[in-house]
Amino acid sequence: MDKSMLQGLDGLPEEDQRRMAAVIEQLQVRDSMRMYNSVVERCFNDCVDNFTRKSLQKQEETCVMRCAEKFLKHSMRVGLRFAELNNLAATPDQSN
Template identity: 35%
Template structure:
């Protein structure tokens, strides 16, 4: 980024932020859709049943744990690549 002007750097940072927000919204939407489809099956009431609430809680916790593990593995992989490139 040293070769970019300050205006170009700001533009790049803005684009990166917009993309991150878009990716987060997409991932969150995927989580909502997946957990809703997996857990909600009774539409006779406005409120969630105890079973549905428990299912949603487990679904979200599993999703969060999975995302954390994927992130950790991605970081480990990037560290290995960086280390190999430095040799």
């Protein structure tokens, strides 16, 4: 979730901004949790396919670490592009 989602709060009185910030923080925590759960799910599904033992094999572990690393870098890049386009769309004069 990015900062650009806070736009539109400037007009509100301070107390309301605080309240809104709390709502946003809750959404962010929930969102991080989901992100965390979804990277685990994704990397498990893509990297682990052998169930003859209950411990991870070396190459599964390597795969999981690269997968998570890539996933996070991907999320950050998408976040940057998303914020740019989202800000663009939020500027009324350029919205069409």
